[in-house]
Amino acid sequence: MSTLDQTAARRRAFTPNWPARLFFLAFAIYLVYAASRLGFNLERMSYGLEHGQRFLARMFPPSFARSELIISGIVESLQIAIIASFFGIVLALPVGFLAARNLMPVWITWPMRAFVALCRSFHPIIVAIIFVKAIGFGALAGVMALIVASVGFISKLFAEAIEEISLKQVEAVRATGAGFFAVLVMGVLPQVLPRFIGFSTYQLDSNLRNSTMVGIVGGGGIGATLFTAYQRFDFDVVLAILIVIVGMIMVAEIVSGWARRVFQ
Amino acid sequence: MTVTEALHHDWQRFTLAQKLSRYAFYLASVAALVISLRTIEVIPEFLYDAPTQMADLITRMWPLDWTYLQPTLTALIETLHIATVGTFLAVLMAVPIGLLAARNVTPSAPINLFAKFVFVTSRSVNSLIWALLFVAVFGPGPLAGTMAIAFRSIGFTGKLFAEALEEANMGSIEALTASGASRFSTLLMGYWPQARPAFWSIALFRWDINIRESAVLGLVGAGGIGVALETAMSLLYWDQVAVVLLAIFAVVVLAEIIVTTVRTRLI
Incomplete structure (x- = not known):
């Protein structure tokens, strides 16, 4: 009994975790090495500070002189995001069902999951580059790229949500003699619809953000306007566009938060 | 209200406000989609040769x-x-x-x-x-x-x-x-x-x-x-x-x- 007390007293309240400490030490050494490889040094930093000041000075005040260009760009970005989200959601619905392992046999889920992984693994910009090559410059390439991104994201989470449902309700619906589609619509869908709406509105936000970027590689939207202004060194226009983008995304987040509450 | 009327209650899953906001959401989504589809600028000429372009891309990628x-x-x-x-x-x-x-x-x-x-x-x-x-x-x-x-x-x-x-x-x-x-x-x-x-x-x-x-x-x-x-x-x-x-x-x-x-x- 007394020995037990002694060991308890000797044990420190916060025992050092040596493997973790070693890991952090190794990580710190790596960070220093990587930072030196990336060009983090005083010279670059002071250069950056000087340039940053000039850059900021040229940005202020923001210039809304070319507001009609900004508006048409933003409208095109919105169109790209809305169309891509719609088709992405519509396609993700069946793909998600087919990838859910509790509903489908393995020989369907496996290729579907590989397809979803492929959609997710490339950044929308890279997909946009491929589509710009295939279908030319313009909004359609951006739409197609964002559809691919949406399918990848929504179907993965949707399939995971379906895999977590309670099978009792499915069984109950099946026991009434319902066919396959009736089981899906009455047994599965009601359980996952709120989450599906959640993923979809989240993806709409994400598409909106990405639709401001696909223009840089020729996929249409405000990105093209932004990139042109940047290349012309019209940094005050760049700042104006950034302000409009941030404002648009804030509004979109409020709207999608409202949509999520409606469907809770 | 008689007893039978009171017993004939119509069960509804959502309240009126919930229904209305859902319909408003559907309406807004459809409107946004239709407006976007009708006004987006697509150059159809680019689309005609998309399959050729895609095939060209793949043959150039290989080997x-x-x-x-x-x-x-x-x-x-x-x-x-x-x-x-x-x-x-x-x-x-x-x-x-x-x-x-x-x-x-x-x-x-x-x-x-x-x-x-x-x-x-x-x-x-x-x-x-x-x-x-x-x-x-x-x-x-x-x-x-x-x-x-x-x-x-x-x-x-x-x-x-x-x-x-x-x-x-x-x-x-x-x-x-x-x-x-x-x-x-x-x-x-x-x-x-x-x-x-x-x-x-x-x-x-x-x-x-x-x-x-x-x-x-x-x-x-x-x-x-x-x-x-x-x-x-x-x-x-x-x-x-x-x-x-x-x-x-x-x-x-x-x-x-x-x-x-x-x-x-x-x-």
Whole structure:
């Protein structure tokens, strides 16, 4: 009994975790090495500070002189995001069902999951580059790229949500003699619809953000306007566009938060 | 009202207000979609030769030009550095702002709102656009890319970290405060142990995303494998582009495997 007390007293309240400490030490050494490889040094930093000041000075005040260009760009970005989200959601619905392992046999889920992984693994910009090559410059390439991104994201989470449902309700619906589609619509869908709406509105936000970027590689939207202004060194226009983008995304987040509450 | 009438109650799943807001949502979505579809500018001439263009792309990609593997791998390692250092810097900046954004840690509405505004700004400006800005500041190179990744990630990591802090059980915090612990001790011994698992999984998740994101930064001159991609594409060496794409795919899959393993084993 007394020995037990002694060991308890000797044990420190916060025992050092040596493997973790070693890991952090190794990580710190790596960070220093990587930072030196990336060009983090005083010279670059002071250069950056000087340039940053000039850059900021040229940005202020923001210039809304070319507001009609900004508006048409933003409208095109919105169109790209809305169309891509719609088709992405519509396609993700069946793909998600087919990838859910509790509903489908393995020989369907496996290729579907590989397809979803492929959609997710490339950044929308890279997909946009491929589509710009295939279908030319313009909004359609951006739409197609964002559809691919949406399918990848929504179907993965949707399939995971379906895999977590309670099978009792499915069984109950099946026991009434319902066919396959009736089981899906009455047994599965009601359980996952709120989450599906959640993923979809989240993806709409994400598409909106990405639709401001696909223009840089020729996929249409405000990105093209932004990139042109940047290349012309019209940094005050760049700042104006950034302000409009941030404002648009804030509004979109409020709207999608409202949509999520409606469907809770 | 007779008894039978009272018994004949119409069961409805949603209230009138719920139904109306749902219909309003459907109507708004359909209207937005129809308006977008009718007004978007699509050049149909480009569409006619899309299949030929696609076939052309694939035949030019095959066979792969493996001599390009060496510069690709060098660039790939730079991309990994950018993603890791960028995530580290992002977390470094996101933690203090996250503390300011969490309502229970900082009980001041204006400060919370300010921190949330920082997060929204960081998230709404895309990584490629952040990269453009930092290329203008630091000049082309991986330094600009790292800063772009860092600033772009503040919003995501900070927002989720603040949410994890807000979910902390206040009982242990109260106990610490009652024992006379300073604010710093409360943070370190009260909030941190509760938010730690969330913190690590957020950081890992963001690192995974950042590997994808840092692969494209080179398109605007901010270093990493995107530079190799841009070079091969502007020279129309599609067989080299295919090598780069394959390398990106491999590293993204690898990162995802690492993140899932670490998450199930350690967190």
